[in-house]
Amino acid sequence: MDMVNIKVNGVSYEVPKDSTILEAARYAGIDIPTLCYLKDINQIGACRMCMVEVKGARSLMAACVIGVNDGMEIFTNSPKVQESRKMTLELLLSVHDRKCLTCERSGNCELQTLCNEMGIEEDSRFEGALPAGEKDNTTLYLERNNAKCILCRRCVAACQNQHVSVIGANNRGFDTSIGCAFESGLADVPCVACGQCIVSCPTGALTEKDNTQDVIDAINDPEKTVIVQTAPAVRAALGEEFGLPIGTNVEDKMVAALRRLGFDKVFDTDFGADMTIMEEASEFIHRVQNGGKLPMITSCSPGWVKFCEHYYPDLIDNLSTCKSPQNMEGALIKTWYAQREGIDPKNIVSVSVMPCTAKKFEIKRDDEDAAGLPDVDISLTTRELARLIKKAKLNFNALPDEKFDDAMGISTGAGVIFGATGGVMEAALRTAADVLDGTSHENVEYHEVRGTEGFKEAVYKVGGMDVKVAVVSGLSNADALLQKVRSGEADYQFIEVMCCPGGCVNGGGQPIQSATTRAYVDLKATRAKALYDQDKAMPLRKSHENPVLKQCYEEFLTDGPNGHKAHEILHTSYVKRGV
Amino acid sequence: MQKRISHLPFHDTPEQAQKLDAVIESLKGQAGAVMPALHQAQDIYGYLPLEVQKKIAEGLGVSLEEVFGVSTFYSQFSLTPKGRNHISVCLGTACYVKGSDKVLDRLVAKLGIHPEECTEDGEFSLTACRCIGACGLAPVMTVNDEVYGRLVPEDVDKILAQYAAK
Incomplete structure (x- = not known):
């Protein structure tokens, strides 16, 4: 395997040449926080959670999609990086249904975990507007609550990975929502009910229909x-x-x-x-x-x-x-x-x-x-x-x-x-x-x-x-x-x-x-x-x-x-x- | 703004269907074919209803949601048909402070449709547009190529009557 030399937070490492910054950091024992990234399924650099500082680069870089090169110096824990992570989380929270106490994914939510780890002290620094957050209860097996969706598109990628592709991002900007063509319910499109979208979801936006x-x-x-x-x-x-x-x-x-x-x-x-x-x-x-x-x-x-x-x-x-x-x-x-x-x-x-x-x-x-x-x-x-x-x-x-x-x-x-x-x-x-x-x-x-x-x-x-x-x-x-x-x-x-x-x-x-x-x-x-x-x-x-x-x-x-x-x-x- | 979806029945002519078939045939197998297909389909039909998007999806071998996602992302794509008479109300800053929202409200009430919709008889469609550069006449609306300025909501009734008669 071809290797390159990089520095992570000032320490030198030899890592495989075709690594992303995210993968390379793991060799250094560092997990860079992510939300939209899901190994082998979704690597699109969309959520901006994994931003790191790279010496010589004009701006912060998305670690999940940028590859390493020889001599690269990466900083994963600088004040600038920490501030960026915090801001990203606070912006996500501003449009997120924050009823964590009653959320099925509480305790197993990647957004919640990151907020705790990054020390988010107040959940409403930015006064956002909650999107309409349509719910889809049409099927026998799955529920979607878009008020808890962070638009990471992991479910969309999981569905594409299954060659089904019945969900995707509709509209744009603040109106973007994950849904089906012509805003149909999931029961009215050729969804196969596999649930790979649910196990890909970092938050409580997707759950099975609970029959307990x-x-x-x-x-x-x-x-x-x-x-x-x-x-x-x-x-x-x-x-x-x-x-x-x-x-x-x-x-x-x-x-x-x-x-x-x-x-x-x-x-x-x-x-x-x-x-x-x-x-x-x-x-x-x-x-x-x-x-x-x-x-x-x-x-x-x-x-x-x-x-x-x-x-x-x-x-x-x-x-x-x-x-x-x-x-x-x-x-x-x-x-x-x-x-x-x-x-x-x-x-x-x-x-x-x-x-x-x-x-x-x-x-x-x-x-x-x-x-x-x-x-x-x-x-x-x-x-x-x-x-x-x-x-x-x-x-x-x-x-x-x-x-x-x-x-x-x-x-x-x-x-x-x-x-x-x-x-x-x-x-x-x-x-x-x-x-x-x-x-x-x-x-x-x-x-x-x-x-x-x-x-x-x-x-x-x-x-x-x-x-x-x-x-x-x-x-x-x-x-x-x-x-x-x-x-x-x-x-x-x-x-x-x-x-x-x-x-x-x-x-x-x-x-x-x-x-x-x-x-x-x-x-x-x-x-x-x-x-x-x-x-x-x-x-x-x-x-x-x-x-x-x-x-x-x-x-x-x-x-x-x-x-x-x-x-x-x-x-x-x-x-x-x-x- | 979320794209409005037409629920009016879809009609096409054999010529239109043939044209769309030809467009799809010419784009088959090409990467990134959805965008040009939607563009040309909109040229043919004036808008992009379910039936047309389905045909594009099937023809190009992509999912309907992928086509729909693209069609709702770009503002130049419309999912509602245009009426025989197309009305645009300017909601640019100057018109807005002069009360164009009230003009729009009046149109919505009279026509029974929302912006980006078309009346069931196909006579009128409505849209709210950005500044059309006629701020001196604010508030302004256009019907087809005709400009109507310095409006008060009550003017709407008379203007509509003019076009309904035609």
């Missing part, structure tokens, strides 16, 4: 049996809300917390994931053997499914008809489990905790109601679960370690890795290889499809034939691949798509980490490692070995995976939405 009160009401209703399921990726991130290091697997404490919150049964979506593998692998084999539509593309990720319906409606027949693990599990809770336990499904409230905002949309889709009732009634994000735990004043870190309830709490390592990009493919391959080869393979790890790269491909010999697979995460990668599928250029048989970059571990419903943390830690890799470690330690690592799943097919879905009954309960259909 619905859960509290259900739990306090004596008529209702309230059953919760938690997605794989939730356990890999929930601990962050309670001060644990990123990548800590808190499955056991999470289960204990859910019981103490009053849920009657605590199930694991990993079971639903195992069911998904049985159905999806069987569907794939059926398609291959019967000349069905190929490539078959996974359908677990509701943001991805919505993207396909809006932007590639011609390819919806390529989507697996399998419901997502969440809805398979929800469907079985209200059918098989209800029947077995003698509970009227009308009295079951089926709750899910997901790393995802699009799941809130998915539960309201058509054809997701196996028992004639919604498979899942309420879907919470990881953040909402943390909110419930905090509200109940549970000392999370001191909770005992507990296990999921039997029945749908039993799962395999294959179900766990669903939360990371490549996980669904790997889980499917574990089962397909055993079933088609008629043997139990010892090797269960498919390393070619692991890792956080946006696009991966491999060829595996399964059942005597070469199966060419592709794995993509992040919709920009999906978009590129789908164009090749559409043109016939790509010759894959099986494709896994996850909407969020890195998969569900990096979902839009996960705990929000600041831009500074995201500059140092690769969230997707660190959280995914927790899942792969858990998989490795599990006695059962193949979905078809799940004993409860076997029981379910013996007792209930008696015509087997991808059979008639399974189709009624575990499969769904899609709609051509268009843009």
